[in-house]
Structure formats: C-alpha cells, structure tokens
Amino acid sequence: MTLRLGYGTNGLTDLRLDDALALLADLGYDGVGLTLDHMHLDPMGPDLAARTRRVAARLQELGLGVTVETGARYVLDPRRKHGPSLLDPDPEARAARTALLVRAVEVAAALGAHAVHCFSGVTPPNTAPDTAWKRLTEALAPVLDAAERTGVPLAIEPEPGHLLGDLAGFHHLRGLCGDPEPLGLTLDIGHCQCLEPAPPADCVRDAAPWLRHVQIEDMRRGVHEHLPFGDGEIDFPPVLAALDALGDSGYAGLTVVELPRHSHAGPELARTSMEFLAGHRPPGR
Secondary structure (H helix, E strand, C coil), rough: CCCCEEEEEHHHCCCHHHHHHHHHHHHHCCCCEEEEEECCCCCCCCCHHHHHHHHHHHHHHHHCCEECCCCCCCCCCCCCCCCCCCCCCCHHHHHHHHHHHHHHHHHHHCCCCEEECCCCCCCCCCCCCCHHHHHHHHHHHHHHHHHHHCCCCCCCCCCCCCCCCCCHHHHHHHHCCCCCCCCEEEEEEHHHHHCCCCCCCHHHHHHHEEEEEEEEEEEECCCEEEECCCCCCCCCHHHHHHHHHHHEEECCCCCCCCCCCHHHHHHHHHHHHHHHHHHHHCCCC
C-alpha cells in the first residue's frame, strides 16, 4: 500500500508537540504535517537548530514521517493573519516571508521531511495580476534555491481565494518559473471538491507528476470550509484508490488530514479520521 496517512499539527494546537506526535503514533498514523508555529517548533524562537534536532530524534523514535507546513496564521505578524505574504506590496515584508520559507526548508532538511508546503497569499487590493505573479516568482526564487540545495522540494498549495487558487494557477506559476525541478504541488482534496472542474479523484491522477504533498478532509462544492469526514460531499473510495495508486508515479509523501479549525476536538478527530479513512479504502487495500 502506498497511501501513507498523516495528521496536521494545525489541528492539534491545544497539545504540546511531543504529546501530539505520541498520539498520532499510537493511533497508527504514518506521519505528521508539522506546521511551524509558536506552539510547535517555533521557527522564530531561539535555539531552533537544537530544538529541531530533538524533534527529529522524536520522529525517528516514533517511526513518523514528516512534511513541514508553513500556514501558521500569526507567526510573522501578530496583527495580520498570514501576513506578510509573498505578494505584499512592501519588498521588505515579502522578504520576511521568503526568509521564513527558506528557514522552513532548512528545518525540513534537518528533520528528513518529504517536502515544505506553502501558498501564494491573497492578491492585495489594487494590484494588477501581472504584478502579483511577478512578486510571487521573485519571492520564491531564494526558496527554490534552498530547496535545490537541500534536496527538499517546495510544494505550493492552490488555495481558494489566493492568487494561486487552483491547479491551473499552479501550472501557470510553473511556466513562469521555467519549470524548476524543486517546485512541486500540494494537492488539497477538499479544495478539489470546492472549486476544481474535475472530480477530486481525477485531480489526483492529473496532478500526479508534480505531487509532493497531499492534504485531505471533507468539503462541499463552492464552500471553502474544512470539514470532518462524512460532513461534506466527497465520494472518498475513488479518491483513496487514486491516492493509493500514486506510487506508480513515484509519489512517496504523506496524505495529511487537514482540520485546522477543529483543535478543540483534535485528539478525538484524529482517531475518527483514521477509522473513516481505513474504512473507505478500496477492497483488498
């Protein structure tokens, strides 16, 4: 079986990181989507290298794989959610986000992570599309250099409402950047249900050559709300079959449950999510 399940720490923010990792290992998860945030391996805090070594040792002890995620809401600016972004009008602000992503790549390399996840950000008001895309490609250049240097791919996520909001946007960015090897894709299954023209299982197959990270949850068409499994509209057996077949295209990463607004019930949802996904795998899997 190539489907390797993880759970995102952005859905376990009420737990200490060590407790969250132990919980996931006990529940049978193969890995973790580790969001660098003030409560979980703070990328802005002191002694980052030493703290990263301790987390790497704990992951190895528990037998957990890891993908580093960078969607922390207020890690750079305590007043602006996800600010500053790679599209910020202020060059110094964009540089701060770039520096954080480069640091995330270095942390990921020390952890032995499969990839580093990121997203573009929302286009600022009164910004022309060509300007926004130029800012994005320029801001990502040092991150892609770090990814090439360390061998840890960057996996950018199409996020509804962002400049790079769908799979077509990913391919547009790929073209603008000259299709660099370190630039990969994070595919969120719920986002496919929300806005992609093709069914989620088809999105998995279409995206396979560029996939470096997968996130999964339930969702409804046209509504960007991450839902526990069974509360949305996704037909999961075909999706899980498509994910299980990704090994044929060389995908060796994780499929991470993404429920960032449900930390209050995180331990229970981690358990029921594993039960749901195990129960909806194709026969014989």
